[in-house]
Amino acid sequence: MIAGSVGIVEEKTFTFAEESDPMLLECGRTLGPITLAYETYGTLSADKSNAILILHALTGDAHVAGFHSENERKPGWWDTMVGPGKAFDTDKYFVICSNVIGGCKGSSGPSSTNPETGKPYGLSFPIVTIKDMVRAQKALVESLGIEQLCCVVGGSMGGMQVLQWAVSYPDAVRLAIPIATTARLSPQSIAFDAVGRQAIMMDPNWNNGDFYESQPPAGGLSIARMIGHITYLSDQSMHQKFGRDLVGEQSYDFTTDFQVESYLNYKGTTFVERFDANSYLYITKAMDYFDLAQEGVGSLQRALAGVTASFLVISFTSDWLFPPYQSKEIVSALRRNNKDVSYAEIKSDYGHDAFLLEIDALSQLIVNFLQYTDYQAEYHSATA
Amino acid sequence: MQQRENQSLQIEDHLPQEYHCIVELVQPRSKVLDLGCGTGVLLKTLQMEKHVRAQGIELNEEAIQACVGKGLFVYHGDLDEGLADFNDKSVDYVIATNTLQVLHRPAVLIKEMARVGKQCIISVPNFAYWRIRMALAFKGTMPKSGQIPYEWYDSPNIHHTTIEDFRRFCRQHNITIRREIGLRHMPDNTCKEVKHFKNMLSDYAVFLVQEG
Numbered sequence: 016m017i018a019g020s021v022g023i024v025e026e027k028t029f030t031f032a033e034e035s036d037p038m039l040l041e042c043g044r045t046l047g048p049i050t051l052a053y054e055t056y057g058t059l060s061a062d063k064s065n066a067i068l069i070l071h072a073l074t075g076d077a078h079v080a081g082f083h084s085e086n087e088r089k090p091g092w093w094d095t096m097v098g099p100g101k102a103f104d105t106d107k108y109f110v111i112c113s114n115v116i117g118g119c120k121g122s123s124g125p126s127s128t129n130p131e132t133g134k135p136y137g138l139s140f141p142i143v144t145i146k147d148m149v150r151a152q153k154a155l156v157e158s159l160g161i162e163q164l165c166c167v168v169g170g171s172m173g174g175m176q177v178l179q180w181a182v183s184y185p186d187a188v189r190l191a192i193p194i195a196t197t198a199r200l201s202p203q204s205i206a207f208d209a210v211g212r213q214a215i216m217m218d219p220n221w222n223n224g225d226f227y228e229s230q231p232p233a234g235g236l237s238i239a240r241m242i243g244h245i246t247y248l249s250d251q252s253m254h255q256k257f258g259r260d261l262v263g264e265q266s267y268d269f270t271t272d273f274q275v276e277s278y279l280n281y282k283g284t285t286f287v288e289r290f291d292a293n294s295y296l297y298i299t300k301a302m303d304y305f306d307l308a309q310e311g312v313g314s315l316q317r318a319l320a321g322v323t324a325s326f327l328v329i330s331f332t333s334d335w336l337f338p339p340y341q342s343k344e345i346v347s348a349l350r351r352n353n354k355d356v357s358y359a360e361i362k363s364d365y366g367h368d369a370f371l372l373e374i375d376a377l378s379q380l381i382v383n384f385l386q387y388t389d390y391q392a393e394y395h396s397a398t399a
Numbered sequence: 400m401q402q403r404e405n406q407s408l409q410i411e412d413h414l415p416q417e418y419h420c421i422v423e424l425v426q427p428r429s430k431v432l433d434l435g436c437g438t439g440v441l442l443k444t445l446q447m448e449k450h451v452r453a454q455g456i457e458l459n460e461e462a463i464q465a466c467v468g469k470g471l472f473v474y475h476g477d478l479d480e481g482l483a484d485f486n487d488k489s490v491d492y493v494i495a496t497n498t499l500q501v502l503h504r505p506a507v508l509i510k511e512m513a514r515v516g517k518q519c520i521i522s523v524p525n526f527a528y529w530r531i532r533m534a535l536a537f538k539g540t541m542p543k544s545g546q547i548p549y550e551w552y553d554s555p556n557i558h559h560t561t562i563e564d565f566r567r568f569c570r571q572h573n574i575t576i577r578r579e580i581g582l583r584h585m586p587d588n589t590c591k592e593v594k595h596f597k598n599m600l601s602d603y604a605v606f607l608v609q610e611g
Contacts, residue, residue, distance in 0.1 A: 327467070346474065350484040359463050360475045376460075380467055387470025 018100040020090065021056045021081035026121060028052050029113075031154050034130065038150065044141035048130065051155050052077045052121025053113035056097060057105035059159070066161045067103055068152065069093065069112040070169030070176035073243070073298055074290055076120035079112040080105075095374045102378035108165065108385075115176075116151045117143040117298050119291035125224065126291040138224035143297060145172070145305045149179045153187070166385060167324075168192035170370030171337065172298070175305050178345065181322040182310050190388055191324040192381060195334050195370040197341035198315050198348070199306035204336060207246050208299040211239030215292045224293050236292040237283030244282050249333040249366030315348040322349070326356040327384045329377065331369035357384065414444050416590040417603050418496060420580050421520055424607050425449050429491035432456070432515070434478050434508070435498035439466035446471070451492075456481035478508055485515040496522045500556040506568070513574055513610040521606045525581070527561035528602040545584050546602050562598040569608060578607035 030050045032038040037047025054077045059066060069079050071092070080097035082090055097103045103110050114122035117140070125140040132139075156164065167180045167188050174196025181191045197204075218235030220226055248256070257275040271277050311317030326349055330342035339360050349356040361376045363369040370377070414422075418441050425431060427449045433442050436455030439462070445451045455473040457463055466473040474481050478498070493516030499505040500523055512519045524546035534542035541551040549556065560568075562581060569576050581593035581601030593601040 325472075343476070343480075347484045350474070351486075353489075355472050356474075357463075357467055357472045358474045358476065359460070359467070362460055376464075379464055383464070383468040383470075387468065 019098055020094065021098045021105055023085065024054055024056065024078070024081035024083065024091075026052055026054055026077060026083070028121065029155050029158055031158065038147070038154075040141050040147045041144045042142045046116070046123065046141055046143070046147075049116060049123045049151055049154075050121070050127070051113045051116070051123075051151055053111060053155060054078060054080075054091075055159075056080055056110045057108050059109040059161070063161050064163070064165060065107065066109045066111060066156070066159070066164050067166045067168065068156065068164050068180070069097070069103070069110060070152075070167065070173035070180075071112060071115065072169070072171035072173050073302065074240075074286070074295075075114075075173070076118065077112050077114045077122075078120075079110070093371070095371075096378065096381075102374075102381045102385075103168075104382075111156065111159070113152055113155055115143075115148040115298065115301075117148070117294060117301060119294040122151075124291065125293035125297055126227065135227040137227065137293060140293070140297065142300060144301050145175050145179050146183065148301065149176050149183055152176070152180075153184055156187070163187050163189060166190040166192060168194070168381070169196075170194040171196055171367065172302055174337075175302065175307075178307050179305075181324045181326075182307065182318055185321050185323045188322075188324040190327070190385065191322075192327045192329065192384065193342075193345065194329045194377070195331055195337050195342075195367055196345075197337045198318075198345050199308060200303055201341065204246075205303045207242055207336075208303050211242050212296050212299060214238035214242070215296060218292075221292060224296075226292070231287065232292045233287040236287050236290065236295060237280075239292075239295055240286040240290075241279040241283045244279055246336045247367045249335060249364060251333055251364040252366050252368070255364065315344065316351050319345075319348045319354070320352050322352075322354060325388050326354065327380065327388075328356060328358045329370075329380065330358075330360050331363040331365065331367070331373065332360060333364050334367045334369060336367040355388075414440050416584065416588060417522065417582050417605070418444070419590070420582070420592070420605055421494065421496065421522065422448060424520055424578065424605075425451060425492055427451070430454075430489075431492045431494060432485070432490045434481070434493065434495045434512070435501075436462075436466065436471075436473060438462050439469045439471045439473065441494070441496060442466070442471050443469045454490075478502070479511075482508075482511045482515055487514055488517050490516050492516060492518055492520055494520045496520075497524070499523055500558050500560065502558065505558050505560075506572075509568070509574070510572065513572075513608065516609070518577065518607060518609045521565075521608060523560055523565065523604055524556075525562050525598065525601045525604045526559040527563060527598045529599050530602070532599075544602055562601060562604045565604070565606060569606075574608050574610060576606055576608050578605075580605040 032047035032049045037045035078091040080091040080094045099106045114120040118124045119126045125136045129136045167177045174193035177193040215235035218232030220230045221232035260274040307318050308315040330339040346358040363373050365372045431451045433455045436457050442453040446453045463475045493512040531542040581597035582590045582603040
């Protein structure tokens with residue numbers, strides 16, 4: 016079967032938690048109304064049992080696959096994985112992805128309009144957590160009439176949401192696939208996030224988050240993105256991709272000399288055009304606060320004691336942002352709880368970015384896991 | 400590590416003859432952990448025929464893919480780290496087929512298996528098989544056989560053992576042998592159980608053991 020594209024897709028919105036009944040956030044404040052931008056691909060089966068929820072990473076969005084218009088140059092961010100005949104086969108599954116709250120891609124976030132003031136929230140937007148993001152997604156999934164998801168899957172911050180889903184809503188998740196992720200952000204990862212935030216907040220244009228009517232803190236956000244990109248690559252991938260190659264001759268001044276510099280500059284500059292600096296602050300903060308062990312009073316094992324989903328945990332050998340040992344902690348806690356879990360450590364030089372690039376290895380694992388494990392679950396429940 | 404990776408790749412995707420008696424040893428609907436499970440052939444057979452709750456540990460990435468493709472739950476990693484997550488006597492059968500002889504510290508693993516498993520199934524090529532003895536005695540070269548087909552310099556097997564050595568090890572380490580099955584591979588590739596002079600006439604051995 017030739018894997019195809021989902022074609023032209025449309026972004027939809029779902030609004031809930033109206034002002035009369037806002038959502039209580041972990042920080043103690045309320046948020047409402049909440050809008051989620053989302054996309055769906057494929058057809059929901061009559062018994063609503065074939066839904067897969069994809070959770071995006073830090074700077075991702077609801078646009079996983081296909082194109083918004085015929086003129087769009089690049090397809091959605093995981094188009095290699097989602098479509099007819101692909102790992103998340105849209106001929107078979109109903110695939111959902113929504114932009115997280117706190118984001119800037121159509122869901123409620125600091126750049127959205129605060130209904131009370133008629134102006135963008137800016138820093139008056141409450142701090143949101145991974146758990147809050149997941150609660151909002153649950154409301155969306157329920158609004159689609161789906162009680163139980165066939166699978167929740169995501170890489171990086173998406174993987175954190177996968178874990179949170181399995182813990183917060185055990186009955187609503189049949190299979191869970193956390194990829195290149197962690198159950199708690201390490202001090203090293205918090206450190207990188209903190210430097211990124213500092214870069215944004217040091218930019219005079221940031222103006223305490225109030226920049227929507229003037230110039231955005233482009234310099235700061237661009238540096239934050241560059242730092243991020245360094246952590247997404249690996250020593251090996253940088254050697255392969257750039258080596259010590261020069262852009263031109265050695266300049267003997269402080270202009271861009273090396274290919275790697277040029278790459279980071281490009282990534283930084285283009286990011287500014289598509290991302291809100293305040294969202295970057297809010298979402299990295301949500302990641303920093305993520306520590307699933309808190310659900311089990313400090314014990315990850317206890318936190319995962321109530322999950323019922325079967326797990327496929329995937330890490331990549333050269334990922335030093337969320338290294339394999341952090342995935343193994345998740346697997347270990349699940350195994351100690353006697354849960355069904357498979358763990359695969361894919362050999363890759365791509366670093367953390369591997370979850371977007373190692374498509375063949377990922378697809379093979381996921382297709383097999385979805386197919387056989389789901390079949391098994393049915394078999395067991397039928398024979399029980 | 401490299402050695403073990405190579406070895407697991409050579410496990411073919413059908414159940415080897417010498418594993419049939421292992422399937423017979425396992426009680427239906429039990430919980431099984433296979434150490435170095437390769438492509439999961441034994442686990443899958445146990446799952447289909449004995450409806451066991453199957454788990455495996457394997458180091459080779461392709462083998463892991465194959466296991467997931469069979470609907471098995473597997474852990475990609477080293478055997479030592481893999482066992483740490485299991486409580487004492489939390490598994491009905493811990494199985495290690497053709498695995499001990501390639502490990503750096505087999506004694507440590509056997510003790511871990513005995514701790515975790517209510518029972519353990521261990522299978523190894525028998526280095527005291529008479530043809531092997533003959534090869535060393537008369538040819539004066541490192542022996543090879545159907546079960547030990549490697550040259551001395553590229554063999555993954557670094558801890559060869561014999562049925563007699565394994566018996567002694569168990570005596571010394573408070574492990575009881577519940578069943579001891581000596582096997583001889585026949586020219587037509589079937590396996591025949593050896594009843595007498597097992598240590599001399601078997602080229603392969605399967606043990607069912609338990610702690611205490």
